[in-house]
Amino acid sequence: MRGGFRRRMMSGEEEDFELSQLDRRALRLIWQYVRPYLSTLIAATGAMFLVTLTTLVAPYLTKVAIDDFILPGDLLGLNWILAALLLCYGVNWLASYWQTYLSRLMGETIVSDIRVDLYSHLQKLPIDFFKRQQTGDVMARVTHDVNALADLVTSGFVHLLNDLFTLVGIAAIMLALNWRLALITFTTIPLIVIVMRLLGSRMRQAYHDVRQRLAELNADVEESISGIRVVQALNREAINTGKFSRLSWQNLKANLRAVSVFALLFPTMTFSRVLGEALVVGYGGWGVVQGTISLGVVMAFLGYVRRFFAPLADLSQVYNTLQSAGASLDRIIEYLSIEPSISEPDDPQIPADGFSGEINIEGVTFAYEETPVIKDLNLHIPAGEVFALVGPTGAGKTTVVNLLARLYDTDEGSVRIDGIDVTQLAFDDLRSVISVVPQDVFLFDASIRENIRYGCPTATDEEVEEAARRVHAHDFISSLPDGYDTQVGEGGDRLSGGQRQLVSFARAILADPKILVLDEATSSVDAYTEMLIRRAMNELMRDRTALLIAHRFSTLKRAGRIGVMQSGRLQEVGTHDELMKSSELYRKLVQKQNVVA
Ligand SMILES: Nc1ncnc2c1ncn2[C@@H]1O[C@H](COP(=O)(O)OP(=O)(O)OP(=O)(O)O)[C@@H](O)[C@H]1O
Numbered sequence: 001m002r003g004g005f006r007r008r009m010m011s012g013e014e015e016d017f018e019l020s021q022l023d024r025r026a027l028r029l030i031w032q033y034v035r036p037y038l039s040t041l042i043a044a045t046g047a048m049f050l051v052t053l054t055t056l057v058a059p060y061l062t063k064v065a066i067d068d069f070i071l072p073g074d075l076l077g078l079n080w081i082l083a084a085l086l087l088c089y090g091v092n093w094l095a096s097y098w099q100t101y102l103s104r105l106m107g108e109t110i111v112s113d114i115r116v117d118l119y120s121h122l123q124k125l126p127i128d129f130f131k132r133q134q135t136g137d138v139m140a141r142v143t144h145d146v147n148a149l150a151d152l153v154t155s156g157f158v159h160l161l162n163d164l165f166t167l168v169g170i171a172a173i174m175l176a177l178n179w180r181l182a183l184i185t186f187t188t189i190p191l192i193v194i195v196m197r198l199l200g201s202r203m204r205q206a207y208h209d210v211r212q213r214l215a216e217l218n219a220d221v222e223e224s225i226s227g228i229r230v231v232q233a234l235n236r237e238a239i240n241t242g243k244f245s246r247l248s249w250q251n252l253k254a255n256l257r258a259v260s261v262f263a264l265l266f267p268t269m270t271f272s273r274v275l276g277e278a279l280v281v282g283y284g285g286w287g288v289v290q291g292t293i294s295l296g297v298v299m300a301f302l303g304y305v306r307r308f309f310a311p312l313a314d315l316s317q318v319y320n321t322l323q324s325a326g327a328s329l330d331r332i333i334e335y336l337s338i339e340p341s342i343s344e345p346d347d348p349q350i351p352a353d354g355f356s357g358e359i360n361i362e363g364v365t366f367a368y369e370e371t372p373v374i375k376d377l378n379l380h381i382p383a384g385e386v387f388a389l390v391g392p393t394g395a396g397k398t399t400v401v402n403l404l405a406r407l408y409d410t411d412e413g414s415v416r417i418d419g420i421d422v423t424q425l426a427f428d429d430l431r432s433v434i435s436v437v438p439q440d441v442f443l444f445d446a447s448i449r450e451n452i453r454y455g456c457p458t459a460t461d462e463e464v465e466e467a468a469r470r471v472h473a474h475d476f477i478s479s480l481p482d483g484y485d486t487q488v489g490e491g492g493d494r495l496s497g498g499q500r501q502l503v504s505f506a507r508a509i510l511a512d513p514k515i516l517v518l519d520e521a522t523s524s525v526d527a528y529t530e531m532l533i534r535r536a537m538n539e540l541m542r543d544r545t546a547l548l549i550a551h552r553f554s555t556l557k558r559a560g561r562i563g564v565m566q567s568g569r570l571q572e573v574g575t576h577d578e579l580m581k582s583s584e585l586y587r588k589l590v591q592k593q594n595v596v597a
């Protein structure tokens, strides 16, 4: 299944959606969401029946008024008919209100349910998924596609029923009143159906293009904004604007195509209706003169013809709605059916005498895609040891961290903490026993306080501050104008690289984990921050097991043992002095890093 998903994602093109694709899965999904609101749906459908009924009755009342009361001159009876007509329109008005209100209420609630479920599902998906998917596409599905679905569940269903009943009802009444006149009027239907189909398919194509172009525009804006530093540093503003204006022009053209088709739609509808009316007036008028048709019937027919074309046009719109909603539903289901690859064990285990922080990696092999990135890795770190991993870039150091924190599962071998396989640990236990300071710190666009608290939402302000003090971040934080309430900006942009690291240290230490993993950033920071970070690290590692992915010599010096990694293999393990003697690679790495030592 994942292979299929991958292929479809990679192809990147939106397949044309056919109604037949609204398969059982899709219907089951919709049903699952509609079921809680069944009573609302029934009430909306009831209101819809009232609307249809009153719509159908009104022209017939007109016929009765003309034939039975106006022409014979019965004014008292006419009053009764007028009262009935008023009542009829009154009920129609009320029922219309309830039909629209209830169906939209139901639809919007369902859509909100789907959106939340989709979001919650996305959060559990494998990290790989997000690396492969364009952010813009994911966003489009949670917002645009879910909204497109709204049309289907709000008005689509009720409209469809309404239109069908109205059409069938009108046709039946017309046939009953005068079947000859009815059949003659119906001759205009093929015309309108053909026109609607022709325009409809053009319009779909045009809207499809518009959406495609809009997606491209969005992607372009998103990319250039997130890369704005590079854009300005490389002086690409003019080139980018040129590219954007080309995209915008294509979007305009696609829109204009859609508009030109759309503009044809209403005049064509009106024309067909007038044609129908002309037939009624012509043939019916002739019948009235001949005495074969009553004037009331002709008037009623005029009323029905007018009411006939609206649902006809509407039906083809509903078809459009179904199509676009179907395509969106397909895109949503595609995401919903990706299983989270990392799942919590049904029967989680905890060590008998609590966690102590011992790490055991045995025979681990792992590949992100096809080529193994970690090959037969064995590593034992007893509780309380400070162990450092070094190795050239791409050696697989961060991958070891990913496996330890169970962002990915191993292909072979096991990763155990205090003797328990990480796949057997409850997520809560795993997250509280290990804290990872990642290589590229990510801060959320919120206050410093909230960022530190991110992993422990229940921590008090005092605990947050205490954590910051321990990693020596308190001084710089309190020197900011807003202190702990300073908003850090998107991705933490308003803080320096070193400050971001200190905040992430505080975040890591707040949970007071037994195991601390520090994936050191490769970028260097100024000497003062470097000093702060060094002091913070002492605190970070106190009384716990620490795995340091070291890029700086100063970090290496803290480690008891050091492991040298290359191309996914642990080549050698020893103390600094031992490795200086025995490992050529280690000597090279240390020499290179001497700059920051
Ligand atoms: N999500 C991913 N999908 C596919 N390949 C990946 C992914 N992440 C990393 N890799 C590959 O795995 C290998 C090991 O990457 P890793 O990030 O573990 O290296 P590293 O030792 O941490 O390097 P650095 O010192 O630069 O941080 C690299 O060849 C990299 O291209």
Ligand SMILES: [Mg+2]
Pocket (backbone or CB within 6 Å): 397, 398, 399, 439, 519
């Ligand atoms: Mg790395």
